[in-house]
Amino acid sequence: MKLSYATHEFLHLLRALVREPSVVGVEDAFFRVLRRELEEYPVKITRYHGLLVVEGDEPESVYLSAHVDRHGLLCTGPREFQYAAFIAGNRGELNGDSISEQFMELIAGRFRGQRVQAHTPYAGSYLGQGTITESYVCPRRKNLIFEIDGLDYLQPATPVSFVDRLQEKDGYISAQLDNVISVAMVIELVRRGFAGTAFFSAGEESGRSWRFIAEWFQRHDTTTDQLIVLDTSPFPTVDDCDQQDVVLRHGDSNALFDPAATERLRKSCDRLAITYCFKDDYIQALNRTREKQSSIGRTELGRLIAATSGQVSGTTLQLPTSSYHTQLETASLISVDAMLRLLCHRCQL
Incomplete structure (x- = not known):
């Protein structure tokens, strides 16, 4: 795959972020790295406990969430x-x-x-x-x-x-991508003029990040159904990942996501010729073929919707990866490019 200049720049950013430590529960140093990256751009940056918030010129137009913590x-x-x-x-x-x-x-x-x-x-x-x-x-x-x-x-x-380094080979990248690639994508959107509000939250891998986002909305007496939570989504092999460019969800074990927000993303995928699957449907289909059942998972968004009784809602957009939660977690550059194009379309960039 021939990389565009924008993709080269994105990988340069991702390569630098991968090298920075951000162990779950101890993310303060990484928050400062993020602030340094973002201060170059005309956005408002505010730090809260467990949260870094970036606001553009139209902060209520769209809300994005990326998690800063990684396993360690x-x-x-x-x-x-x-x-x-x-x-x-x-x-x-x-x-x-x-x-x-x-x-x-x-x-x-x-x-x-x-x-x-x-x-x-x-x-x-x-x-x-x-x-x-x-x-x-x-x-x-x-x-x-x-x-x-x-x-x-x-x-x-x-x-x-x-000790982690980004590897690139034959159209794929590998590293401990969860959650740093979502962080890099949001920074890339800010580079391109993102006007909405972006949350960088701590503690997602320990099931705590939703609390920090819920408190922000409560602090500002604000509700939304426009939140898009970015993440990676595990598949058994690279071949399984290649069956779709991006992963959507109707919901998780905690809650149903906002159907209108999910449908908007799906229609955008169709418009941009981006292939997708619904992860909850995928897991339920697999469960019908095997004795040991798998959970459809618990996400930050599902916890957030349940805890706020739907006052804060939206949908998720996930990057398909294999070798989940290792230093060889792998994603295709085609999927990375598709996810960035989809986000730019949704954010009107």
Whole structure:
């Protein structure tokens, strides 16, 4: 695939963001990175607890949400490291029904040999590197436990991120794309003149980000059915991902999304010749063919709709990826380009 200048610029931005740590529950340093990126553009930037809000010239025209957190580890004791999303202090609305929790057993052994790096919790200053020698699920704590060679000196509450670099090959990109690629897409829209309101929220992987967005709408006594939540959507293989350019949803385990908002995105896909699937339909179709049932998932938007009794609603737009929640999470550049074109169309850019 021949890349346009705009795509090259987008990948340059994404490559830089991938290198910045943003472990779930410890996202302060990444928020400052985002502010530096966004201050170049004529938008209003406001920081709240767990949230960075960007407002353009027409803030009520459309609302976008991207999550800043990524999976990583947290030092929780002497030479003890746990998966940050699932430690007791970070657990939000997680009860075993989220896709992340269902993946826990599957991904437990994928981290052996993975290089990791430690950072100070707030400033993000580099503290050193180590290598994961073992990872396993502790049935009592219901969390992934990691053994790391080289970081014995760390104190509790120190975040440890995976050493990550963006790879590009044969029309695909790979890295820990969830959630940083959504962040990069929103910044790209701001570069192109985005006039609405964008939320960069913390704690999505631990089921908490919806609270920060709900509080913002309550603080401003505002409601909307125009929220579009950006995310990635896992598929078993690259071939499965290639069956569609983007992923839509009618709803999740918590709530039905706004039908009109979903239909607008679907019609835009048709108009732009972008292929799509509905992830909830896809999972339900698979469930009819197998004994072990899969959850249709819990998303930030579903939690938000349920918690606000529909006062804040909208729909989701997701990028299909494979090797979910690893450093080799893979997406096609065709899908990336399609998602950006769709967002530009929706935001009238």
